[in-house]
Structure formats: C-alpha cells, structure tokens
Amino acid sequence: MPGRSSSPTWRPLTREDAQASADLLNAIEAVDGTGEHYTAEDTLQELVDPYADLERGSLAAFDGDTMVGYMKIRFKPSAAEVHRVFLDGGVHPAHRRRGIGTALVEAGVAAAKVLHTRHHPRSKLVVDVHKAEHIAGLAELMRSRGFAPARYFRRMEHPLGDVAPVDEPRIEPWSEATDEDFRQVRNEAFEDHWGAVPMPADMWRNKIINQTFRPDVSFLFRDAAGVPVGLLVTMSWDADTEATGIRDAHFMVVGTLREYRRRGFAGALLAHALHAAADQGYDQTSLVVDSASPSDASGVFEKAGFVPKTGYIRWALET
Known part of the structure; x- marks a missing residue:
C-alpha cells in the first residue's frame, strides 16, 4: 500500500x-x-x-x-x-x-x-x-x-454456451484488406450518435487496431451489391481474463448504416459473432449501450440475449 x-x-x-x-x-x-x-x-x-x-x-x-x-x-x-x-x-x-x-x-x-x-x-x-x-x-x-448527468449507459452481458451457427455469406471477418471498410462504416454508422465524431486513421489504429483487438471475432456485413453496411468489432483484455478467470469478448463497436437499420443486419452480426466467440472458447460476450441510442440498440441487444448489468453516467460540464 x-x-x-x-x-x-x-x-x-x-x-x-x-x-x-x-x-x-x-x-x-x-x-x-x-x-x-x-x-x-x-x-x-x-x-x-x-x-x-x-x-x-x-x-x-x-x-x-x-x-x-x-x-x-x-x-x-x-x-x-x-x-x-x-x-x-x-x-x-x-x-x-x-x-x-x-x-x-x-x-x-x-x-x-x-x-x-x-x-x-x-x-x-x-x-x-x-x-x-x-x-x-x-x-x-x-x-x-x-458537472451534471448528461447521458446514461449500461453494460450488458451474454453468457456463452452452445450457440447455433449462422449461415450468412454476406458476413466476412476483418482483414488488412477490409480494415478501411470497417473504419468507414463505423464513421458513417455513428454520424447520428450522441457525441460521436469520425475516427481518423491514427485514432482508429490507436483505439481499435491495438493489442486488445480480436480480428477473428470482428465482422463486416455487405448488402446484396457488395457494399459494406454494418460492422461488429470485438476486443478482449488479457488482464481481465487473468484477474477474473472469465474470458470476455467485448463487442466494442456494433453499427449499421442508418438506411439499413431495422432490417435484421445488426441481429445477424450479433448472432454470427456470438457463435464465433463461443467457438473460440470465450466464456461470455459484453458491450456497453447508450440508453438513448437513436437505433434502439438496447432492444436489439436484449433480443439477442444480452442482460443489463453495470450502469454508467456521462457527467458533463458546459463552459
């Protein structure tokens, strides 16, 4: 001490x-x-x-x-x-x-x-x-x-066991060749999200493509014409696994372009990633959701089987 x-x-x-x-x-x-x-x-x-x-x-x-x-x-x-x-x-x-x-x-x-x-x-x-x-x-x-409360967030978790595979050929894993597609879809999908700004390449590399990034549980969804319209990015912290004994796949980014929402793209991405995480030996998946998300993300995640856990407050000071 x-x-x-x-x-x-x-x-x-x-x-x-x-x-x-x-x-x-x-x-x-x-x-x-x-x-x-x-x-x-x-x-x-x-x-x-x-x-x-x-x-x-x-x-x-x-x-x-x-x-x-x-x-x-x-x-x-x-x-x-x-x-x-x-x-x-x-x-x-x-x-x-x-x-x-x-x-x-x-x-x-x-x-x-x-x-x-x-x-x-x-x-x-x-x-x-x-x-x-x-x-x-x-x-x-x-x-x-x-400071005063400005927004509320919630961590949600999904324990993993036997998860059924998803047959969706339009979903593909991250690769060096598609990294820029991932970044562009993230920026477009979050244009209407509170507090979000586009991530330039240097921020993307620092915050996403680092030692905690899990490319084998990160996916891109393309529409019938091959245009990328949704993404799911997974991260996992070895320090958490060592401290808790629980191997958690954290879905850091889940997003769909605004014109493609409410068509099942996010649900398909989640189901695909849940199966991939279970197949790779993760014990659970988690994510953090904005309670006032414009895409009704909380409802999408609950439908996929995620359960609300820890709450977070975004405190704000206007100067």
Missing part, C-alpha cells in the same frame, strides 16, 4: 508511466469494482493516444514512486457546434478524502480549456467524464465542480 505522505508531488504524465498507471488503476478496481484491469501495455496505448496531449492535458500525483492520482484529457480530432473533451482520472483508495480528486478535476477542466482553444476554438466546449454510477463519492465530487 502506498505511504501516507500529506504532500504528493505533481507532474504531467509521460509514456514512461505505463506501469505506474496500471498499478494505480488496478488498485482502484480492487475497491471500486469497475471490472477493468490493466497491464502496462494497455495503459501505454492510452498514453500514446494521438489526441492526448500529455504535456498540456495531463497531471499525476505521486507519493514517492507510486502514482496516487491522475487526470488525462482527450480532445476530439474534429468538432462542429460542440467540442466534447473527455476527462479521465482517478485517485488511489488509500489517498482519497484529501483533496486530490478535487485538484485533479479542476486541473482537468483548466487543461480542457487550453486544448479546446488550441484545436477547436470556434466550437462550444463541453467537458465529459464517464464513470460507473456506483463509485462512492463520485457524484458528490462531480456536482461540486459543476
């Missing part, structure tokens, strides 16, 4: 903080039950995010060599009327109730304003924080700094 120094040292995050970041996040999970476990490789992927300016948009608190708190800003590659900046952070359970969380939130809001001015000054700035609703003290901290 970290010591009880009353005066932590502060500095921006660097790429060399991957292991210290993983240690902190795992200590937070042990108390908060976030269900998210990390390796240094996982946290490094976030530290090298091309839209995370560590020098201007991060801050970490240290007790000796141990990281006891952090915040990190991720700005958007593009923005129209609103630029929604994402603020992430946390405090080690043994160092809470000492003002570190408040200081980090305030520093995060200030950093968000700096990055907003540098990248999208003509848009309105909104700072978003996305956290599980059950974390003790989080709501009080958010409200005290002017």
Whole structure:
C-alpha cells in the first residue's frame, strides 16, 4: 500500500508511466469494482493516444514512486457546434478524502480549456467524464465542480454456451484488406450518435487496431451489391481474463448504416459473432449501450440475449 505522505508531488504524465498507471488503476478496481484491469501495455496505448496531449492535458500525483492520482484529457480530432473533451482520472483508495480528486478535476477542466482553444476554438466546449454510477463519492465530487448527468449507459452481458451457427455469406471477418471498410462504416454508422465524431486513421489504429483487438471475432456485413453496411468489432483484455478467470469478448463497436437499420443486419452480426466467440472458447460476450441510442440498440441487444448489468453516467460540464 502506498505511504501516507500529506504532500504528493505533481507532474504531467509521460509514456514512461505505463506501469505506474496500471498499478494505480488496478488498485482502484480492487475497491471500486469497475471490472477493468490493466497491464502496462494497455495503459501505454492510452498514453500514446494521438489526441492526448500529455504535456498540456495531463497531471499525476505521486507519493514517492507510486502514482496516487491522475487526470488525462482527450480532445476530439474534429468538432462542429460542440467540442466534447473527455476527462479521465482517478485517485488511489488509500489517498482519497484529501483533496486530490478535487485538484485533479479542476486541473482537468483548466487543461480542457487550453486544448479546446488550441484545436477547436470556434466550437462550444463541453467537458465529459464517464464513470460507473456506483463509485462512492463520485457524484458528490462531480456536482461540486459543476458537472451534471448528461447521458446514461449500461453494460450488458451474454453468457456463452452452445450457440447455433449462422449461415450468412454476406458476413466476412476483418482483414488488412477490409480494415478501411470497417473504419468507414463505423464513421458513417455513428454520424447520428450522441457525441460521436469520425475516427481518423491514427485514432482508429490507436483505439481499435491495438493489442486488445480480436480480428477473428470482428465482422463486416455487405448488402446484396457488395457494399459494406454494418460492422461488429470485438476486443478482449488479457488482464481481465487473468484477474477474473472469465474470458470476455467485448463487442466494442456494433453499427449499421442508418438506411439499413431495422432490417435484421445488426441481429445477424450479433448472432454470427456470438457463435464465433463461443467457438473460440470465450466464456461470455459484453458491450456497453447508450440508453438513448437513436437505433434502439438496447432492444436489439436484449433480443439477442444480452442482460443489463453495470450502469454508467456521462457527467458533463458546459463552459
């Protein structure tokens, strides 16, 4: 357990903080039950995010060599009327109730304003924080700094056993040759989703095509003319498997072009991916859904057999 120094040292995050970041996040999970476990490789992927300016948009608190708190800003590659900046952070359970969380939130809001001015000054700035609703003290901290609930999300899970195969020749797995089709379909399918912006190639590589990506459980759906109209992208975290003994295939992205919705494409993709995950030895599948999704995603997932679990709140501060 970290010591009880009353005066932590502060500095921006660097790429060399991957292991210290993983240690902190795992200590937070042990108390908060976030269900998210990390390796240094996982946290490094976030530290090298091309839209995370560590020098201007991060801050970490240290007790000796141990990281006891952090915040990190991720700005958007593009923005129209609103630029929604994402603020992430946390405090080690043994160092809470000492003002570190408040200081980090305030520093995060200030950093968000700096990055907003540098990248999208003509848009309105909104700072978003996305956290599980059950974390003790989080709501009080958010409200005290002017944040209010803006959106609600839900993690859903589907245990796997014997899953019937799906005979759909228009569904194909991810490949290097179709990677750009996947990215383009994702961008078009999420044009009308709250807070979503197109993912440029560098963000796609960082957030999707990384060590957690599972290409054998990621699929593209083409229409009768061969045009890609839907996708399902799967990711899986080895740290979660090691910590829980449960091998989870997380459906990170499930989307269909707007004009092709309500035709069964999403259902077919889900059924196909569920069979593939079961066939490859996964114990369960999971996903996170926006409760106000314009495509009625919650209903589609429930029909496919997913059960609601952990709730999340997207807190927002309009500046």
